[in-house]
Amino acid sequence: MNLFDAHSIVADLGLIGVLAIIFAETGLLLGLAFPGDSLLFVAGVAASGSGAAILGDAHLSATALFIGAPIAAIVGAQVGHWFGSTYGRKFFDRPDGRVFNHQRVLAAEKWLRKYGAGKAILLARFVPFIRTLINPLCGIVGISAKKFFFWNALGGLIWTETVIGLGYILGEKLKGSVDKYILPLVAIIVIVSLLPVLFELFREWQTRKHHK
Numbered sequence: 001m002n003l004f005d006a007h008s009i010v011a012d013l014g015l016i017g018v019l020a021i022i023f024a025e026t027g028l029l030l031g032l033a034f035p036g037d038s039l040l041f042v043a044g045v046a047a048s049g050s051g052a053a054i055l056g057d058a059h060l061s062a063t064a065l066f067i068g069a070p071i072a073a074i075v076g077a078q079v080g081h082w083f084g085s086t087y088g089r090k091f092f093d094r095p096d097g098r099v100f101n102h103q104r105v106l107a108a109e110k111w112l113r114k115y116g117a118g119k120a121i122l123l124a125r126f127v128p129f130i131r132t133l134i135n136p137l138c139g140i141v142g143i144s145a146k147k148f149f150f151w152n153a154l155g156g157l158i159w160t161e162t163v164i165g166l167g168y169i170l171g172e173k174l175k176g177s178v179d180k181y182i183l184p185l186v187a188i189i190v191i192v193s194l195l196p197v198l199f200e201l202f203r204e205w206q207t208r209k210h211h212k
Helices: 006-027 029-033 037-047 062-087 089-093 102-115 117-124 130-140 145-180 182-210
Strands: none
Touching: 006 037, 006 062, 006 130, 029 130, 037 062, 037 145, 062 130, 062 145, 102 117, 102 130, 117 130, 117 145, 130 145
């Protein structure tokens, strides 16, 4: 079993494992390393009518997945917000590590300042590692739990249902041939999720270049 591989999580841990990883990926700092978008997509395929044939015995209940995934994502993010508001910035000033490092915190803070609370929380759902860090940072800067919950619930619902829905529809439409498309589509989802970060890095590079 590989906790960093979406197919392995779905196949070995089933629905409970998928929901637990979604919770951890949005609510715990350890979740920075977990697959988010790719897990939701593969889980959606596993919930489709041809999921069992495509992924071996990895078949999930579509109803339970579509209901449980947004709940896990929303609750996880609320835990992250509570953690940030309770323990504050000191925890985030710890030395850089392999998975958690100060540069990622700065990137998430910049994201929050640039877009404002609501838009930042919503868009962060689709950006790896920022969707984990944005939650405690919102707690640190004092965004109220009520305001955070509204945008968190909206973002969590849109993120999970959209990505799961893509996997589910693909599994239903392409039936037995979908296995040829899983890995390329997961790669595309990950790349698209990273585009906002890459765009910001490019803009910063351009700015530094012009100021030299």
